[in-house]
Each structure stands twice: as structure tokens, then as C-alpha cells.
Amino acid sequence: MLKLKNVRQCFMPDSLQEAVDILRDSQGKAAIVGGGLDITVFPRPYIEKLIFLDKLHLNYIKEKNSEIRVGATVTITDMERSLLIKNYLRGRVKEILGEVASQLLRNQITIGGSIARGHPYSDIIPLVYALRGRIVLSDGKDDEELLIDDFYRENFRELLKNKIVTEIRLKKYDDSYRFGMKRFVRNATDIPLLNVALLIKVEKNIIKDASISLGSRPGIAYRFIKGEEFLKGKKITKELAEDFQEFTEENVDVGGDARLSKTYRKHLAGVYSKNILLNLMEV
Numbered sequence: 536m537l538k539l540k541n542v543r544q545c546f547m548p549d550s551l552q553e554a555v556d557i558l559r560d561s562q563g564k565a566a567i568v569g570g571g572l573d574i575t576v577f578p579r580p581y582i583e584k585l586i587f588l589d590k591l592h593l594n595y596i597k598e599k600n601s602e603i604r605v606g607a608t609v610t611i612t613d614m615e616r617s618l619l620i621k622n623y624l625r626g627r628v629k630e631i632l633g634e635v636a637s638q639l640l641r642n643q644i645t646i647g648g649s650i651a652r653g654h655p656y657s658d659i660i661p662l663v664y665a666l667r668g669r670i671v672l673s674d675g676k677d678d679e680e681l682l683i684d685d686f687y688r689e690n691f692r693e694l695l696k697n698k699i700v701t702e703i704r705l706k707k708y709d710d711s712y713r714f715g716m717k718r719f720v721r722n723a724t725d726i727p728l729l730n731v732a733l734l735i736k737v738e739k740n741i742i743k744d745a746s747i748s749l750g751s752r753p754g755i756a757y758r759f760i761k762g763e764e765f766l767k768g769k770k771i772t773k774e775l776a777e778d779f780q781e782f783t784e785e786n787v788d789v790g791g792d793a794r795l796s797k798t799y800r801k802h803l804a805g806v807y808s809k810n811i812l813l814n815l816m817e818v
């Protein structure tokens with residue numbers, strides 16, 4: 536917090552309305568604090584007020600209306616340790632959460648902070664994309680629920696000038712759904728240089744539905760709709776996985792940056808897509 540030299544006031548509001556009022560009245564000079572990791576590592580000098588959400592009871596993971604509802608201040612560790620997540624999609628979501636960053640960082644990073652920050656290298660964003668998650672925003676009075684695709688399609692930073700992320704909703708999928716995700720890192724605690732998440736519905740070995748997302752590409756995560764269409768209606772086989780690698784390499788929208796060339800990222804996206812599909816055959 537020493538880096539936050541211009542912070543003059545810290546608030547711990549008792550209600551969402553109070554939190555939103557402070558945010559709105561600050562005209563861009565206040566920041567909501569989730570885990571505070573991003574705010575402290577990348578301090579913004581114009582921030583004069585910090586709004587802590589600790590008294591708003593957003594630290595829950597519960598089941599309601601066939602959904603898992605995750606409060607915004609839940610950390611990656613909280614989520615990984617939740618019994619609901621342990622039993623969700625055969626434990627595959629729990630598995631990938633345990634691979635994100637380091638234990639210390641997972642203890643701090645919140646789900647709300649990850650969604651609101653919108654980092655291109657986030658693992659949480661492609662995870663929520665593939666699971667077709669919904670983001671709940673509050674303006675203090677009413678809730679607005681947006682499919683993650685729509686949240687990022689809108690100018691989400693503009694939205695967050697007057698609203699707070701309060702919850703992420705993940706649909707509970709039946710046993711015909713299979714999920715897998717892989718992240719490419721240079722070492723265990725590194726940020727990902729690419730991540731791929733895949734959710735498929737398989738009935739009698741036929742892929743009936745698919746949801747695919749890629750992140751750290753190096754832009755913000757996106758749904759690979761062409762890939763989803765390619766898989767739908769096909770029989771899940773080793774040959775399909777090979778074809779899917781080729782299709783992904785040709786059609787995926789990834790670029791290059793200082794860390795990884797476009798060619799290598801494309802190849803990696805293909806290999807990871809194939810390997811996830813092969814793993815999902817064995818479920």
C-alpha cells in the first residue's frame with residue numbers, strides 16, 4: 536500500500552448503495568478493492584479513495600437455481616477449496632484453479648477483481664467464458680446480469696464507473712458435459728502466455744455442444760466460435776482431435792508479442808486444443 540501515495544481516504548461501506556455512491560461521486564478518483572493485488576502492484580497515481588467491500592457479505596459460494604453463485608470477494612483459494620467447486624464438472628475447475636499463479640497470489644486474487652480488471656493474461660476470464668458465466672453488477676439499487684461475452688462487448692470500464700461486480704454465476708452442468716483447461720507458463724508461478732478452456736456436451740460419443748475460449752493471446756480472452764462450430768455434431772475420436780489441432784492453428788485469432796511469436800502461439804493453441812479434447816475422450 537506504500538505505493539498508493541495519493542490515497543487520502545479509505546472507506547468500508549455498510550451497503551452497496553453507499554459503496555456505489557462513493558464510487559460515482561469520486562469521478563474516477565476512487566477504486567474498489569478486491570484482493571488489492573493489482574491496485575498495489577500497478578498503482579494508479581490519480582487514485583485518492585479506496586473502497587473496501589469487506590462489510591458487504593460478498594464472500595460466499597452457494598448453489599441456487601441450478602447455478603453456482605460466487606460472491607465478488609471470493610479468492611481463487613476460497614473457490615478452489617469449496618465443496619461445490621470440488622464436485623463441479625468432475626473436479627476439473629478445481630484442478631485448474633490450483634494451477635493459477637502461486638499459493639500466496641491465489642490467496643489474494645478475488646474473482647470480482649479478476650473480472651473487473653480484465654487483464655489479457657487472466658485465467659479466470661477464459662474459465663468463466665468457457666463456462667458461459669454471467670456477471671452480476673449492482674448500481675446500489677438494482678442488479679444487472681450480463682453474459683460474460685456481453686460484459687466485455689460493452690465498454691466494461693465505463694460500466695464500472697457506476698457499478699460494482701457483486702457475483703459470478705456459473706451454470707451447473709449435467710454429466711454429459713466435460714470440461715478441460717490448459718495454461719502455458721514458463722514456470723509454475725508465471726502469468727500464462729496462452730490459455731485454452733473447452734467445455735463440451737457429449738452424448739453417445741457425439742459432441743452436441745461446445746464452448747471454447749482462449750486467453751493471453753496476447754489480447755483479452757475471447758470465445759473461439761469457429762472452433763465450437765467445427766466440433767458440434769462430430770464424433771469424439773483421436774482423428775477428430777488431430778483435425779481440431781489443424782483447424783485451430785488455421786482459424787484461431789491469436790497474435791504475437793515480445794514473449795511469444797504469433798506462429799508459436801497458433802501452434803500452441805492447436806496442440807492444447809487437441810490435448811484437451813484427447814483428455815476429454817477418457818472421461
Ligand SMILES: Cc1cc2nc3c(=O)[nH]c(=O)nc-3n(C[C@H](O)[C@H](O)[C@H](O)COP(=O)(O)OP(=O)(O)OC[C@H]3O[C@@H](n4cnc5c(N)ncnc54)[C@H](O)[C@@H]3O)c2cc1C
Pocket residue numbers: 566567568569570571572573574575576607608635636640643644645646647648649650651652653654656657658659660695698699700701724725726727
Ligand atoms: C504478480 C502477478 C501475477 C499474476 N498472475 C496471474 C495468473 O497467473 N493468472 C491470473 O488469472 N491472474 C494473475 N494475476 C492477475 C490478477 O488476477 C489481477 O491482477 C486481479 O485483478 C487481481 O485481483 P484482485 O482481487 O487483487 O484485484 P484488485 O487489485 O483488488 O482490483 C483490480 C481492479 O478491479 C477493480 N475491482 C476489484 N473488485 C471489484 C468489484 N467487485 N467490482 C468492481 N471493480 C472491482 C479494482 O478497482 C481494480 O481496478 C497476476 C497479478 C500479479 C500482480
